[in-house]
Amino acid sequence: MTYLSDVAALTRKDLRVELRARDTLPAMLLFVLSTLVVFHFALPEGTGESAAYGLLWVAIVFTALLGLARAWVPEHEHGVLDSLVLAPCDRSAIWLGKTLATLVFLLAAQAVALPAFVLFFAPLDATALAGVLLADLGICAVGSLVAALAAAGRARELLLPLLFLPLAIPLVVGGVGAAISPDGGRYLLLLALYDAIFAVLSWASFEYVVTES
Amino acid sequence: MIRATGIEKRFGRRRVLRGVDVELDRAGLLLVTGPNGSGKTTLLRILAGLTAPTRGALEVAVDRGRLGYLAHEPLVYRELTALENLDLFGRLYRVPERRERIGMLLERFGLWDARNERVAAFSRGMQQRLALCRTLLHEPELLVLDEPYAGLDDAGSSLLDRELEELAGSRALVVSSHDPERLGPLASGRLVLA
Numbered sequence: 301m302t303y304l305s306d307v308a309a310l311t312r313k314d315l316r317v318e319l320r321a322r323d324t325l326p327a328m329l330l331f332v333l334s335t336l337v338v339f340h341f342a343l344p345e346g347t348g349e350s351a352a353y354g355l356l357w358v359a360i361v362f363t364a365l366l367g368l369a370r371a372w373v374p375e376h377e378h379g380v381l382d383s384l385v386l387a388p389c390d391r392s393a394i395w396l397g398k399t400l401a402t403l404v405f406l407l408a409a410q411a412v413a414l415p416a417f418v419l420f421f422a423p424l425d426a427t428a429l430a431g432v433l434l435a436d437l438g439i440c441a442v443g444s445l446v447a448a449l450a451a452a453g454r455a456r457e458l459l460l461p462l463l464f465l466p467l468a469i470p471l472v473v474g475g476v477g478a479a480i481s482p483d484g485g486r487y488l489l490l491l492a493l494y495d496a497i498f499a500v501l502s503w504a505s506f507e508y509v510v511t512e513s
Numbered sequence: 514m515i516r517a518t519g520i521e522k523r524f525g526r527r528r529v530l531r532g533v534d535v536e537l538d539r540a541g542l543l544l545v546t547g548p549n550g551s552g553k554t555t556l557l558r559i560l561a562g563l564t565a566p567t568r569g570a571l572e573v574a575v576d577r578g579r580l581g582y583l584a585h586e587p588l589v590y591r592e593l594t595a596l597e598n599l600d601l602f603g604r605l606y607r608v609p610e611r612r613e614r615i616g617m618l619l620e621r622f623g624l625w626d627a628r629n630e631r632v633a634a635f636s637r638g639m640q641q642r643l644a645l646c647r648t649l650l651h652e653p654e655l656l657v658l659d660e661p662y663a664g665l666d667d668a669g670s671s672l673l674d675r676e677l678e679e680l681a682g683s684r685a686l687v688v689s690s691h692d693p694e695r696l697g698p699l700a701s702g703r704l705v706l707a
Binding site for chain 1: 558561562563564565576577578580582584585586587588589590591592593597601602604605606607631632647
């Protein structure tokens with residue numbers, strides 16, 4: 301119970317900070333909508349729906365990347381991460397709190413982006429939506445870990461995409477597969493498996509990411 | 514409380530600390546002095562467990578939850594109010610009777626009237642007072658304070674003098690300072706870094 305209340309306090313703190321600073325969510329919303337608008341005009345007439353689903357995933361991954369790049373900025377301003385790391389709570393609670401807050405931002409961006417996608421491009425069925433939700437979990441779990449790793453270095457903007465994008469490829473494959481394959485369930489299984497494995501790995505390794513050697 | 518022998522720290526090829534020995538009992542104040550770049554902050558980060566020494570043996574006989582660390586930066590969220598910051602850290606540090614303790618510290622450090630203001634709107638001195646509240650919130654047994662007087666006005670400095678005098682009798686303190694005269698009478702030991 302203490303672990304969960306620590307996670308809740310840390311998530312609430314991130315949401316409150318964003319509500320006041322408005323640094324992350326407006327940027328994510330603007331990016332995802334403008335990307336979909338550009339794709340709408342860039343796709344030639346008669347292009348199949350498969351290409352559109354691929355583009356949706358390009359928009360989702362890069363929108364998430366934008367949010368992740370800012371995820372640990374409040375902790376690095378004023379060195380707050382040091383006081384979190386010294387607290388007697390389980391350090392993985394810091395990662396989980398950040399993961400949940402990032403998930404909220406990503407879901408909020410998608411609440412606008414997915415209806416826009418349906419309006420401009422193609423319908424999304426239940427399997428495709430389940431794929432988006434499962435991929436979101438993986439993106440935020442892995443992304444929060446690598447964003448913490450990148451934020452500790454000087455070349456944060458360069459390091460984060462280098463670390464995150466290769467790890468996001470299975471999520472893109474799973475997300476697109478769930479949307480276009482007649483056997484979308486297989487891809488949902490792949491995404492669920494990815495989420496389970498990488499969430500456990502991220503949870504277990506976060507302590508080593510935030511502890512200086 | 515602390516026993517460190519032969520502490521060395523390197524950042525790449527640059528050696529910041531060499532052969533530093535530290536010994537501190539359960540009560541007392543160790544004053545760490547030295548010019549800029551002599552490694553005071555690095556040593557304090559090592560003692561707080563925030564960075565590991567490259568070489569040497571370090572024993573700190575206290576859990577990290579019983580340690581209070583004050584850095585150059587206030588280590589609080591700019592977008593949260595003073596009250597929200599202390600409430601968050603009070604929860605994470607398992608402070609019993611959290612609200613009462615927070616209220617008492619805000620009163621003592623003259624921040625009660627500003628408790629609902631965002632830290633981003635605080636002056637440097639107010640941020641330092643809030644940082645001191647955060648450091649003392651969980652009544653730590655070991656206090657590691659890096660330049661605690663930085664940014665404080667005369668009233669704030671006098672307040673801190675009284676706090677340190679009180680704490681030095683019952684807690685272990687490691688304090689770095691550019692003003693050794695101020696803390697000299699309180700110090701039970703001195704460490705001069707070159």
